[in-house]
Amino acid sequence: MHKLIKFFDIKKKTTIKDIAKALNLTSSTVSRALNDNPRISNKTKEAVRLAAKELNYEPNYLASALRKGKSNLVGLIIPRANSNFFSSIVKSVGDRLSLDGYNIIITQSNESYERECENIESLLYTQVDGIIASLANDTVQLDHYEKIKSKGIPLIIFDRGEDALGVDYIGIDDYLSSFKVVEHLYDQGCRRIAHIGGYRHTRIYQNRIEGYIDALKKYNLPVEDDLIIESTLKREDGRKAMEDFLKLGHRPDAVYAAGDFATLGALQVLQEHKISVPDEVALVGFSNEPFTSLITPSISSIEQHSEAMGRIAAETFLDRINHPEKPVKLNKIVLDTELIIRQSSNRNK
Amino acid sequence: MHKLIKFFDIKKKTTIKDIAKALNLTSSTVSRALNDNPRISNKTKEAVRLAAKELNYEPNYLASALRKGKSNLVGLIIPRANSNFFSSIVKSVGDRLSLDGYNIIITQSNESYERECENIESLLYTQVDGIIASLANDTVQLDHYEKIKSKGIPLIIFDRGEDALGVDYIGIDDYLSSFKVVEHLYDQGCRRIAHIGGYRHTRIYQNRIEGYIDALKKYNLPVEDDLIIESTLKREDGRKAMEDFLKLGHRPDAVYAAGDFATLGALQVLQEHKISVPDEVALVGFSNEPFTSLITPSISSIEQHSEAMGRIAAETFLDRINHPEKPVKLNKIVLDTELIIRQSSNRNK
DNA sequence: TTTAATAGTGCAAACGTTTGCACAAATATT
DNA sequence: AATATTTGTGCAAACGTTTGCACTATTAAA
Numbered sequence: 001m002h003k004l005i006k007f008f009d010i011k012k013k014t015t016i017k018d019i020a021k022a023l024n025l026t027s028s029t030v031s032r033a034l035n036d037n038p039r040i041s042n043k044t045k046e047a048v049r050l051a052a053k054e055l056n057y058e059p060n061y062l063a064s065a066l067r068k069g070k071s072n073l074v075g076l077i078i079p080r081a082n083s084n085f086f087s088s089i090v091k092s093v094g095d096r097l098s099l100d101g102y103n104i105i106i107t108q109s110n111e112s113y114e115r116e117c118e119n120i121e122s123l124l125y126t127q128v129d130g131i132i133a134s135l136a137n138d139t140v141q142l143d144h145y146e147k148i149k150s151k152g153i154p155l156i157i158f159d160r161g162e163d164a165l166g167v168d169y170i171g172i173d174d175y176l177s178s179f180k181v182v183e184h185l186y187d188q189g190c191r192r193i194a195h196i197g198g199y200r201h202t203r204i205y206q207n208r209i210e211g212y213i214d215a216l217k218k219y220n221l222p223v224e225d226d227l228i229i230e231s232t233l234k235r236e237d238g239r240k241a242m243e244d245f246l247k248l249g250h251r252p253d254a255v256y257a258a259g260d261f262a263t264l265g266a267l268q269v270l271q272e273h274k275i276s277v278p279d280e281v282a283l284v285g286f287s288n289e290p291f292t293s294l295i296t297p298s299i300s301s302i303e304q305h306s307e308a309m310g311r312i313a314a315e316t317f318l319d320r321i322n323h324p325e326k327p328v329k330l331n332k333i334v335l336d337t338e339l340i341i342r343q344s345s346n347r348n349k
Numbered sequence: 350m351h352k353l354i355k356f357f358d359i360k361k362k363t364t365i366k367d368i369a370k371a372l373n374l375t376s377s378t379v380s381r382a383l384n385d386n387p388r389i390s391n392k393t394k395e396a397v398r399l400a401a402k403e404l405n406y407e408p409n410y411l412a413s414a415l416r417k418g419k420s421n422l423v424g425l426i427i428p429r430a431n432s433n434f435f436s437s438i439v440k441s442v443g444d445r446l447s448l449d450g451y452n453i454i455i456t457q458s459n460e461s462y463e464r465e466c467e468n469i470e471s472l473l474y475t476q477v478d479g480i481i482a483s484l485a486n487d488t489v490q491l492d493h494y495e496k497i498k499s500k501g502i503p504l505i506i507f508d509r510g511e512d513a514l515g516v517d518y519i520g521i522d523d524y525l526s527s528f529k530v531v532e533h534l535y536d537q538g539c540r541r542i543a544h545i546g547g548y549r550h551t552r553i554y555q556n557r558i559e560g561y562i563d564a565l566k567k568y569n570l571p572v573e574d575d576l577i578i579e580s581t582l583k584r585e586d587g588r589k590a591m592e593d594f595l596k597l598g599h600r601p602d603a604v605y606a607a608g609d610f611a612t613l614g615a616l617q618v619l620q621e622h623k624i625s626v627p628d629e630v631a632l633v634g635f636s637n638e639p640f641t642s643l644i645t646p647s648i649s650s651i652e653q654h655s656e657a658m659g660r661i662a663a664e665t666f667l668d669r670i671n672h673p674e675k676p677v678k679l680n681k682i683v684l685d686t687e688l689i690i691r692q693s694s695n696r697n698k
Numbered sequence: 699t700t701t702a703a704t705a706g707t708g709c710a711a712a713c714g715t716t717t718g719c720a721c722a723a724a725t726a727t728t
Numbered sequence: 729a730a731t732a733t734t735t736g737t738g739c740a741a742a743c744g745t746t747t748g749c750a751c752t753a754t755t756a757a758a
Binding site: 364381384415 | 743744745746747
Binding site: 376390 | 705706707708709710712713714715
């Protein structure tokens with residue numbers, strides 16, 4: 001019997017009111033004391049803190065959030081969590097925002113437009129203070145993102161974005177990265193460079209294709225439709241594209257793929273055909289997936305500095321929150337990429 | 350001027366009260382209508398829904414959560430987000446819980462005990478409905494987890510856990526997995542099998558070591574301290590351990606490492622010494638990291654079915670939430686692992 | 699026809715904080 | 729000594745929902 005009462009005592013959470021009652025104060029004073037308000041005397045503050053410890057007080061952020069209109073939650077929308085790039089973003093965004101007392105709610109679009117819409121609704125209803133997102137492949141319409149903007153909460157886009165949104169964007173220079181790749185391949189003596197790209201309707205892949213083409217033009221290399229294949233950049237896509245390239249009358253002597261997995265597929269096909277890499281066909285990928293440095297031959301790739309991207313996205317959000325007066329407009333932050341040259345494209349030895 | 354008013358009108362969010370006012374009803378009725386309460390007439394429900402659309406109503410989950418004492422948020426505590434295993438858990442937990450209307454808040458302990466404590470506090474203050482966690486390497490004390498239990502909210506542990514917590518646990522049979530590895534190596538003709546393990550204070554590594562030893566005993570193979578090295582299982586650790594093994598008077602003819610990166614390090618050292626794998630030394634890793642199938646020779650490894658683990662962890666939480674009457678006790682769910690035999694340990698060809 | 703049950707809605711309090719304003723006491727200014 | 733300022737605290741409303749209870753009007757049972 002006694003035990004039962006004790007049991008319920010423990011279950012019942014103590015609130016600010018309980019502390020107030022215990023000290024013969026009001027909730028207001030206790031709240032202010034706990035928040036270190038300068039108008040409260042040190043004596044009272046001490047007493048409140050002590051009582052809080054004593055009574056095992058734990059704040060209720062929900063109540064606080066409701067009253068203050070600030071949840072200290074940030075929504076993070078990513079296509080999927082189990083990819084090297086995005087999980088690295090999760091890590092860096094999470095690490096950075098936790099420093100400022102924010103928690104992140106993760107939602108995955110699974111590359112679906114509908115899911116993305118649902119995610120946004122759910123996050124808005126949960127009253128997040130901001131949203132950091134990368135668009136799903138499926139996403140063409142942007143109305144739901146406009147909704148975020150119209151509510152006046154910060155929206156930060158990274159990696160996959162659209163200028164039309166007119167918000168903060170953190171990404172890399174896809175065009176220039178592609179350009180660098182082609183220049184490198186040209187340096188290695190390649191004169192017929194093919195490209196396995198992503199679908200053009202996604203901005204970043206469009207840019208990669210343009211950079212590739214412009215670099216070809218700069219060096220007077222052939223720009224041919226047969227040498228450009230758009231796909232979802234999975235390993236299978238790379239295999240298939242490579243098979244197609246090999247069927248051409250005039251084979252490419254280099255293949256640049258906009259993703260490492262596609263590059264891997266291409267490599268495997270080449271190996272199966274006993275075509276030497278990089279001497280007969282040089283290969284370069286994109287994203288610098290961990291495996292690129294581990295396999296033989298190791299694959300040259302573009303490092304996107306995803307950790308930095310996540311951190312900067314987080315900091316951009318914080319800046320918005322702390323300076324709400326700043327007008328929202330397209331604000332592109334472009335990070336440098338790094339071409340990491342490995343065996344698959346290094347003919348100098 | 351007019352524009353300004355319009356502007357503020359848009360900014361001001363509409364609440365249940367606004368709908369009530371517009372329809373000459375009370376908040377209670379509107380709330381019930383929106384929640385499809387049977388006591389409300391269909392006519393009113395329709396009217397309310399229409400008005401909600403009309404006025405662009407969006408619910409405030411925070412307010413609802415406060416009143417109902419249920420946030421529909423679940424805390425997920427992982428050592429770090431950017432690892433293959435954990436990011437896969439994030440994906441599967443997220444996908445599963447979203448089906449039931451839960452959002453997940455991710456926090457990373459970064460393998461630190463203090464961070465883990467902070468994470469738990471933060472999640473509890475945020476009033477999450479449950480916590481799904483995997484312990485940091487640093488974690489030895491468990492008081493903070495007891496706190497979760499004592500608050501009566503479901504706590505689900507996966508992968509790295511301690512029986513002492515006495516809660517739901519989802520993991521694999523580390524002992525048996527190790528055992529299987531050794532049996533396989535024995536089948537391949539290996540008679541002197543070394544082990545690169547994780548530190549014993551983490552339960553799962555302890556179990557892996559025990560399984561390894563017991564299997565050795567079963568086959569009357571030598572169990573020697575020199576053949577067991579504990580480490581953090583990074584690639585460098587694997588390199589160092591392998592170098593040490595090679596210095597032994599009597600070299601091992603197989604190395605089983607409790608992590609794939611350590612295995613990779615060992616492989617590289619062997620290749621540098623021109624020692625053939627698997628013929629002179631066979632190798633088996635653990636976790637089935639993506640790269641294990643991509644490198645040459647491909648590395649045999651243990652697949653832990655992380656997607657299933659995450660899904661089941663999520664479902665275990667849901668079960669707890671839906672059946673709060675069930676007594677909380679140690680409840681181990683053990684998933685089967687799969688030994689994937691690849692080139693690094695396959696001598697039959 | 700009276701009584702009992704049912705259907706549909708409203709009232710008001712509650713969830714746990716925060717905060718603008720008011721106020722008294724203490725201190726500083728003239 | 730009278731007035732002005734500062735310091736510390738309380739009052740009460742607010743944030744947007746939900747929900748137990750009460751109430752009326754309608755329908756069913758007796």
